Amino acid sequence: MVTRFTGNFTQQAALPQSALDAATTVLGHGRLHRYNLLPGEVGEVAALEEEFAAFTGARYCLAVASGGYALGAALRAVEVQPGDRVLTNAFTLAPVPGAIAAIGAVPVYVEVTEDLVIDLDHLAAMLDAEAGRAQGAKVLLLSHMRGHICDMDRLMRLCDDAMVTVIEDCAHTMGAAWRGVASGRHGAMGCYSTQTYKHINSGEGGLLVSDDPELMARAVIGSGSYMLYDRHRAAPPPEVYEKIRYDVPNVSGRMDALRAAILRPQLAELPDACEGWIARHAVIAGALRDSGLAHVPRRNPHAREIGSSIQFLPHAAAPEQIRELLCACAARGVELKWFGAEEPQGYTSRYDSWRYAPVPPLPRTDAVLARLCDMRIPLSFDLDACALIAAILVEELSRL
Numbered sequence: 102m103v104t105r106f107t108g109n110f111t112q113q114a115a116l117p118q119s120a121l122d123a124a125t126t127v128l129g130h131g132r133l134h135r136y137n138l139l140p141g142e143v144g145e146v147a148a149l150e151e152e153f154a155a156f157t158g159a160r161y162c163l164a165v166a167s168g169g170y171a172l173g174a175a176l177r178a179v180e181v182q183p184g185d186r187v188l189t190n191a192f193t194l195a196p197v198p199g200a201i202a203a204i205g206a207v208p209v210y211v212e213v214t215e216d217l218v219i220d221l222d223h224l225a226a227m228l229d230a231e232a233g234r235a236q237g238a239k240v241l242l243l244s245h246m247r248g249h250i251c252d253m254d255r256l257m258r259l260c261d262d263a264m265v266t267v268i269e270d271c272a273h274t275m276g277a278a279w280r281g282v283a284s285g286r287h288g289a290m291g292c293y294s295t296q297t298y299k300h301i302n303s304g305e306g307g308l309l310v311s312d313d314p315e316l317m318a319r320a321v322i323g324s325g326s327y328m329l330y331d332r333h334r335a336a337p338p339p340e341v342y343e344k345i346r347y348d349v350p351n352v353s354g355r356m357d358a359l360r361a362a363i364l365r366p367q368l369a370e371l372p373d374a375c376e377g378w379i380a381r382h383a384v385i386a387g388a389l390r391d392s393g394l395a396h397v398p399r400r401n402p403h404a405r406e407i408g409s410s411i412q413f414l415p416h417a418a419a420p421e422q423i424r425e426l427l428c429a430c431a432a433r434g435v436e437l438k439w440f441g442a443e444e445p446q447g448y449t450s451r452y453d454s455w456r457y458a459p460v461p462p463l464p465r466t467d468a469v470l471a472r473l474c475d476m477r478i479p480l481s482f483d484l485d486a487c488a489l490i491a492a493i494l495v496e497e498l499s500r501l
């Protein structure tokens with residue numbers, strides 16, 4: 102019989118030695134501010150931006166202070182105004198509605214499906230309804246929550262037809278793709294996080310990509326470029342800034358050289374890390390599916406998803422049973438989160454706990470969240486560890 106798992110669910114993989122070396126170099130010369138450069142020096146932040154632009158295939162990239170900052174910068178770049186309605190998934194993390202509310206706009210939630218993607222039928226109906234309103238939503242902040250990617254062809258068609266601008270929240274899809282095109286490259290702007298629990302780790306940090314020169318110029322000036330935008334490399338040419346340089350308020354949120362220095366070696370290793378997550382996720386997802394005891398969200402065949410966490414919906418669904426499951430798994434060292442609890446805990450807050458925004462009736466999302474169990478898969482677990490975790494999950498699910 103399987104016994105107990107002893108791994109740590111919040112222990113990250115160590116940073117590569119090359120990141121430690123790069124950090125020491127930056128600390129040694131002390132030029133931590135991104136614009137504090139020697140004549141002719143590129144700087145770690147501008148180099149990271151070039152490398153991330155190349156990684157995603159975007160024309161432009163801006164490194165910023167956090168993933169949440171990147172979302173706000175994108176909303177400001179597309180000129181969302183106070184009072185505007187902004188569509189977003191009901192199932193997402195607090196920084197997403199937070200970024201909308203922080204600029205005085207109003208989050209308007211779209212339902213999610215059992216496969217944890219935005220409900221495109223509901224979106225279509227909402228777009229029709231918004232089109233009929235005097236101040237209808239002009240922007241969708243699409244969150245690829247937990248790395249699940251919806252049918253992006255249909256989503257973009259719906260939004261293009263409704264003239265709704267799409268901003269992608271790719272906090273969980275760095276390294277993921279739709280039809281071979283990097284996640285974050287289908288909407289007008291893509292936003293990523295380099296916070297510790299995401300795919301590359303600088304403690305805090307964010308990245309913003311776009312092909313649109315004017316949007317990116319707004320984001321660069323807005324992030325606090327002090328008219329030093331010519332020191333950016335993955336950014337639009339100087340003439341683009343001429344048109345807007347007096348009009349964009351400075352909301353400082355730059356990335357610093359130390360963080361960029363430790364991210365660059367991790368970005369180089371990200372493709373390997375992604376393969377590692379995909380393999381680990383496959384072990385656990387396969388065992389859960391084979392057990393027939395839970396629904397595991399299905400991946401669209403055109404999506405490449407990076408399973409840095411796993412979600413499942415137990416078929417035995419009463420709240421009491423799910424509480425029992427969490428307790429039994431915790432007693433055996435397996436830490437699950439549940440999105441069905443009334444009170445938000447840690448990262449599991451739900452749309453109805455964001456009370457600064459209107460809480461609409463979302464029966465489909467409620468039914469999904471009521472059963473939704475969630476577990477991190479750190480790369481510090483090997484495949485055997487994942488098999489052990491899967492065995493514990495299946496055994497405890499079978500006891501419900």
Ligand SMILES: *Cc1c(COP(=O)(O)O)cnc(C)c1O
Nearest residue numbers: 167168169194196270272294296
């Ligand atoms: C982590 C996260 C963000 C951004 O978070 P920061 O902590 O600000 O970097 C945005 N969206 C989702 C879904 C996230 O999980």
